[in-house]
Amino acid sequence: MSQPASSLLTVLDLVPFGQSNGLDTQFFALRLERPSWTAWKPGQFMMVRPTSFGLDLPWGRPFGICHMTAQHLICFFQVVGRGTQRMAALKSGDKVQVWGPLGNGFAMEDKPTLLLAGGMGIVPFIGYVHEHHQPWNLTMLFGHRQPLNCYPVDSINERITVDSLRESAVGDLDNLIFSLRERMADVGEQNGLVLACGPLPFLKTVQQFALELKVRTQLSLENKMACGVGACLGCVCQSTENYPVAAKRNWPVQVCTHGPVFWADQISLD
Amino acid sequence: MDLSVTLAGERPLHLKNPVITASGTFGYGVEFAPYGDLTSLGAIVVKGLSLKPRSGNPTPRIAETTSGMLNAVGLQNDGVENFVRHTLPRLPWQELPVIANIYATEPQDFAELGAILAAEEGIAALEVNISCPNVKQGGILFGQDPRLAAAVTKAVRKAAPNKHLMVKLSPNVTDIAAIARAVADAGADSLACINTLSGMAVDVRSRRPRLANVIGGLSGPAIKPVALRCVWQVCNAVSIPVVGLGGIASAEDALEFILVGASAVQVGTANFFRPDFAFDLVRELPKACEKLGVHSLEELRGSLRV
Incomplete structure (x- = not known):
């Protein structure tokens, strides 16, 4: 890097x-x-x-x-x-x-990889899809509220299949959550990888399924930041006892330098 | 142009230039190494150290305000032992004065911190943060009472007789000159002036404070006029060197502090404007002097015409 x-x-x-x-x-x-x-x-x-x-x-x-x-x-x-x-x-x-x-980027593996994007959470996946050398292993589930043409989806449509679900009526969110869980379970059975980026409630749902289904999952967090380089300590999130650095377990860690991408079992989103 | 500065006194602190990075805005220095040569700076003040690791305050801890920002980080740090063992060896302390900012809630803990750091060759000076509550005395801030401020200064002075001792003053007082005199008389070698101003921000839609701690410290260009006034008053009250800080965002800003009497300056919030700010400031200072037709900082220092 x-x-x-x-x-x-x-x-x-x-x-x-x-x-x-x-x-x-x-x-x-x-x-x-x-x-x-x-x-x-x-x-x-x-x-x-x-x-x-x-x-x-x-x-x-x-x-x-x-x-x-x-x-x-x-x-x-x-x-x-x-x-x-x-x-x-x-x-x-x-x-x-x-x-x-x-910060740290997403894991990139030669395995089935499910990209879960919520709204503007699609942004880092544009680069991911373009840089991945096995695009046939990638699938995306994209939940969004604004019309699809508000997002830069066109640039990746040629490389992967994007299943998009627009949340416009009551019940749409339930549908999204239902297919999200199904897809995660599928990928888990293939020992694949799940990557998620989106609003906090969306990430919490993904995290819950990841732990329940035991699917290897990475979450990309966002937060207000003053510096982006680890100095201001404004963007911290709480790590869990699974955090790989012993001294930083159950401790506030900077999203900017320790993330923004974390394994789902290593941080608490509460 | 020779920009070197000595914070003169019994334990002089030599700086190759007057640009010091302020505590809490420059991490432990290593975070900024990709953006410039750390050894080109005058000195760095590391993130505040406490005896035991502190996990700090809940989030949100920071909020952007017009021309400034509020923070209530709560002094999250890994503790002095971890700093000495793991971080200090990674800093180029042979070529750059490393100043340790220390924080405690009892004079006795301040003394213990002082003693630990006094034994470290890599520490050039101590900066005492007295803008913290005295737990034993009902939480009154050390920095708001001349006797308490002097007691802390004496405790650290005694525990670390070999180190240059800088005391960082709080602007949240009625008479900053009185605190400055008390601290100088208690044995401080220099003063850093000022810490953040107490402030608040509110989100009108959620009707909630924008900091979990409700109240935080205001920094950035918004506080520069207050900082200049404090430095001016303190320089007129004491004879030890004063390091000015508060909202410096350009070389000209730094020169304003020198003009009112500061020996050196610290840059804080501007390190967040962009991570190479302090390195650039070192390069810009001679140019700003030339523009004014002065050939040394000495010509400017304390030369305010009133």
Whole structure:
């Protein structure tokens, strides 16, 4: 894995997603010039801080690395607060401080692998699908609330089968949870791997099934972060007695440096 | 340009430049090694150490505010023994003064921490965090009472007679000059000024505080005017060197602290703006001086025209 680096990158463009009903979209792909780091693992993240944050927004914002090619780095985001609102106003040529790649990526195995994505949790899986050399071993279950065209699904449709379930009515969530459990059990029987990224309640459900069905499962967490490098101790989650580092068992561990990807039995989400 | 600074006194602390990273914002230093040469810094102050490991406060522990941030981390740390055994050997202490920030809730524990660190060759100085409650005396903060602040200073002074002793003052007091004088008289070699300002943030939708601890410490550019005022008052009250901190986000900001009398500065929250901030500040300082037409920091230090 390459050493992380901090660099000032130029915005190539900002592409809105899912602009269909005349309303302003909240989903964007921010294309940045390629940073100096080349080696990265899907599931790792980066801190992004446009110079337009000035002094009034002190923190960078953490984003899972969506995709990187020889030409560019893609940061896919949804507008949820002050920071992403200001990011939605970025234009070609603007400057953005980016530090990464940060944290630990997902496991990559030559085994059946089920990708469980909830909403924006799909982002790190875009890179995962592109970087995996056995895409035929990958399947994805994607639960989402906004229309499908809000998410960057098209770029992976050619490589894997994405089963998407939109939550729009009562009962949809139950359906998602039902198929989630069935799929996890299937993969477990094949000694496969489950990877999940999404909102906390979604991850809690996946974790519960993982422990119950004894399926090898990794969860990617998100949290508010000030630094992304392990210093501010703001993004901690509680580890369990199964945590591999003895001194850090049953202890608050930084999501940024010890995660964001954790094995399901090694952290508590309560 | 020669940027070197000596925090002069009985136990002088020599710095190759006045840029020190503030406690709690730079981890144990090793976290920032990928982003710059640690040995190019003036010194680093490591994350606060307590006698026993502390798991800290529940989350959320941090909140972004306009031009600043609140934290109530609760001094999560691995304890002084783990630091000395596992982390200190990984730091380039032969080429960079490593300052240990210490935290306790009783003067006796402060003394014990001082004694443990006094035996460590790799520790150049101790920074005493007196912005913490005195458990034995109903939780009043050491840093808010001149007698308690002096008692802690004396306890550490006695336990670590060989180490430069810096005491970090709290701005949450009525008369910071009185605390500064008490601490200086009790044997401090220098003062760091200021710690965070007590503050709160509220989420109007959930009607909940944005920190689990409700109250936290405010840092960042928002507090710079308060910090400058405190450093100015303290510099006028004592003759020992003062290290200024609070919201420094540029080389010019650092020079403002030097102008009001600080010998050196610490950078804290700006290390979160980007992880290479402190390294850049070292490079930017000479340029900022040149712009002002000054050839040394000495020309600026304490030269505020009032």
